[in-house]
Amino acid sequence: MAVGPGTLPQLHPVSGFRLGIASAGIKKPGRRDVVLMELAEGSTLAGVYTLNAFCAAPVRICKQHQAASPSRYMLVNTGNANAGTGEQGMADAMACCEAVAERCAVPVEAVLPYSTGVIGEPLPVDKIIAALDAAKADLSEDNWEAAASGIMTTDTRPKAASEQIQYQGKTITLTGISKGSGMIMPNMATMLGYVATDAEVPQELLQQWLTNVADRSFNRITVDGDTSTNDSCMLAATGASGVRIDGSDYELAALFTEALERVMLELAHAIVRDGEGATKFVEICVESAGTSPEALDVAYTIAHSPLVKTALFASDPNWGRILACVGRAGIDNLDLDALQIYLNDVCIVENGGRAASYTEEAGQAVMDGEEILIRVVLNRGQVTERVWTTDLSHDYVSINADYRS
Amino acid sequence: MAVGPGTLPQLHPVSGFRLGIASAGIKKPGRRDVVLMELAEGSTLAGVYTLNAFCAAPVRICKQHQAASPSRYMLVNTGNANAGTGEQGMADAMACCEAVAERCAVPVEAVLPYSTGVIGEPLPVDKIIAALDAAKADLSEDNWEAAASGIMTTDTRPKAASEQIQYQGKTITLTGISKGSGMIMPNMATMLGYVATDAEVPQELLQQWLTNVADRSFNRITVDGDTSTNDSCMLAATGASGVRIDGSDYELAALFTEALERVMLELAHAIVRDGEGATKFVEICVESAGTSPEALDVAYTIAHSPLVKTALFASDPNWGRILACVGRAGIDNLDLDALQIYLNDVCIVENGGRAASYTEEAGQAVMDGEEILIRVVLNRGQVTERVWTTDLSHDYVSINADYRS
Incomplete structure (x- = not known):
């Protein structure tokens, strides 16, 4: 795959x-x-x-x-x-x-x-x-x-x-x-x-x-x-x-x-x-961060989360898992109410919770695609960083459980 | 499971x-x-x-x-x-x-x-x-x-x-x-x-x-x-x-x-x-570390590695993946030749490579069990830390890909 x-x-x-x-x-x-x-x-x-x-x-x-x-x-x-x-x-x-x-x-x-x-x-x-x-x-x-x-x-x-x-x-x-x-x-x-x-x-x-x-x-x-x-x-x-x-x-x-x-x-x-078992190509873009390290901390916390990655595999717009990643990324004095999270152009989180304009249908439409952009707008400064990753699928487990055999 | x-x-x-x-x-x-x-x-x-x-x-x-x-x-x-x-x-x-x-x-x-x-x-x-x-x-x-x-x-x-x-x-x-x-x-x-x-x-x-x-x-x-x-x-x-x-x-x-x-x-x-999809109960014990943080860095790097976790799921004594984790745990001046890694009582790594006494049969016997101890002996100091984790299985992916449905 x-x-x-x-x-x-x-x-x-x-x-x-x-x-x-x-x-x-x-x-x-x-x-x-x-x-x-x-x-x-x-x-x-x-x-x-x-x-x-x-x-x-x-x-x-x-x-x-x-x-x-x-x-x-x-x-x-x-x-x-x-x-x-x-x-x-x-x-x-x-x-x-x-x-x-x-x-x-x-x-x-x-x-x-x-x-x-x-x-x-x-x-x-x-x-x-x-x-x-x-x-x-x-x-x-x-x-x-x-x-x-x-x-x-x-x-x-x-x-x-x-x-x-x-x-x-x-x-x-x-x-x-x-x-x-x-x-x-x-x-x-x-x-x-x-x-x-x-x-x-x-x-x-x-x-x-x-x-x-x-x-x-x-x-x-x-x-x-x-x-x-x-x-x-x-x-x-x-x-x-x-x-x-x-x-x-x-x-x-x-x-x-x-x-x-x-x-x-x-x-x-x-x-x-061509990531092992990949069914999605995902760009994670963290915008208006205060520093490059904090932007990358947020980006990699999302990129490495098995819960986010399995939700991506399931094409499930489970924005709560993305939000929980931002929360545990270790950013000092993070203002929860000031940030926004987007799936492509669909705003999923604002004011500390699900965006008022969000609908499951709009989120689902993004997740059904093979290429997905997760944008986190921190509103703390001027720095943007991007990382790229994949989902976590059954094939990833199969490939790595069988690799030596 | x-x-x-x-x-x-x-x-x-x-x-x-x-x-x-x-x-x-x-x-x-x-x-x-x-x-x-x-x-x-x-x-x-x-x-x-x-x-x-x-x-x-x-x-x-x-x-x-x-x-x-x-x-x-x-x-x-x-x-x-x-x-x-x-x-x-x-x-x-x-x-x-x-x-x-x-x-x-x-x-x-x-x-x-x-x-x-x-x-x-x-x-x-x-x-x-x-x-x-x-x-x-x-x-x-x-x-x-x-x-x-x-x-x-x-x-x-x-x-x-x-x-x-x-x-x-x-x-x-x-x-x-x-x-x-x-x-x-x-x-x-x-x-x-x-x-x-x-x-x-x-x-x-x-x-x-x-x-x-x-x-x-x-x-x-x-x-x-x-x-x-x-x-x-x-x-x-x-x-x-x-x-x-x-x-x-x-x-x-x-x-x-x-x-x-x-x-x-x-x-x-x-x-x-009862970890999601768990088929193994794994203790990771890092011994004779210089400090508690460095012991925990090594332990969690192993515990969170998808490659180690899928090898555990496969009951594969792929000690190379464990060794690679110790190497990327970010420990300053790590002396590769001084450390040992064990699966239960089986020494798998010493002198910077596979232990001379190691056999695949001995490693396999450990991995076939449901409860596995991974011991890393750093030989840098007096500190021991333990963490506990599971393998990464197909059921983990299924459970988390289906959770909301």
Whole structure:
């Protein structure tokens, strides 16, 4: 189950960025579960990683390697997260990096490993290494769609976004893929995202922009509130378009970062739409809050409430459960009588109770839709924050009760 | 579904405390949904209430009335929470109090109202008042079991506990009832608890003991992390036993507070065992933490994780999900290699990964049971904290997706 059509848009190749897909048979024989990505020499690469203290071996190695060397290859395997695997996990991830480095004639620090799947099982290193030659032979700038499928785990559909912007007669391309459907929560989740552009962007600026945009996209989605040990989101800039963006041209920088935000929002929303068992795509918008943290406290309290999420699954306009969430979000001196809550354009709460104009029919009409906006207007200040989430369905329970079997 | 046999123990009457049950037909015709409780003159009463900022009208009135007058009557209705009902809700709750005051010849401030059920619907005042004469006529010290049933909403079984302690040839009785099965979370939940004793306890001391014991019982249980707008837990002391407990006799005070904790723990655990859709009763014990807050952060992160809860439902020893929770609990400078995690007596995590001695068979044997202990040993200090929770099952989703229909 997933929300919306889920057809992939046209995925423009990014000059200087190649992808190769192969099958290592990690969980299922024949499944294409290994993706190798190659950055042209001279590319820059930015990354944001999970804040889970139990971050997996590959995440720890990615950080070390990024600090030590320009990055040339990213290796992703699915089916096994190589997390909670102790020292052996570190050695296993390094063995994979070394195998790539040897085949591609780069220093081992130029290779970054990514793993996603079950936690706590030993990484099947031999299987992965055995698939590397095929992945390398498959490297191509036209492989985005196959790579989007290659990084899936419990995802029911591949996720990708692509955009081209024109500037002074030149074209800049941004294309990306993502994966994730459960364990989705701020600070990255079982979420992997890879975006590449052919613009030239200095490393420091690239990192700054990725961090900012990830905070407004990947870090604002939640399916079940669980944060994974493996989340990573990477942004590569190859420079092959010949357009340099260094921040000195504000108009160009704005054009680029806006396009980046659209691409990353589309990738992030695709994860929510494919949330485990999702039947609804829900935006929670908290308006006129005093501060960003208080807006997010209210938004996430609603987004994580099992009672709200099951009501969404039932298409039940049970506004009392939303109201109870606002009440327990821990906001100091909340004036209950001053706030309003809306389902799309239907006002459901005002003056501390059910809105006078509210009818069950109007609420029901909103809830019957697949896409729902919950708006909470606090009337305390100027800040607006948005998060995106799903409902909680029988399928969520089935998927997560059966995942290992 | 519920965990354990669920048979009620012998419920000793508490001299000076009478209960009367009647049917107001609030949600279902004929259902006994109104309970009136009478405290003998001279009794003391302590209360703890929800911290939800949207606390319901009856909670607001309880606090006002408790401050204004000794309490003589408590009136509970189920089927309607009188929450999110604005000024009309306050007027409705007061109308019920006035009707009790008139019939029982006490000041209106001596009457405390409690409501539990659907949020945001107008309280059916006329139906409740029409049932008061029957409830009053039914008042009896032997009515604990009927009252336990009378305060149920989505509960599948009545909940009660009772204990007698002997001291210098005299008997002190403590008997209590509770209700709640969803929206269960620290700071009270859709939880109501009423405990009475025939000891004589000064008001201030009674309040202090209730607050302390509630913090270690009702405030340590969680089913779905949602906090209700209506939670209340009350402790009445009638003094009819002739034993005064004022703290000057430490041995007696210890005897009494330990019995109180056993009774309140049993009432709290009964709520978890009857948690919506529960198939498991789970204790999460975090040991050798540096501080109580960090122990509770770890415990609640595990207790609220949908991934852990669905694995519990599946009887799947997916220790990786527990480990990921400890990692994202936000503990500063957590030494991953120093901690251990156990399922009952089976060590599942040590040295940052799966325990060397661990076998799937041993883990599976624990998970196949109905009662499971998850122990996290942080090895950072001296503090131990416990919370109790359930799994997340298909029935939880069904119950909460269908509740209003």
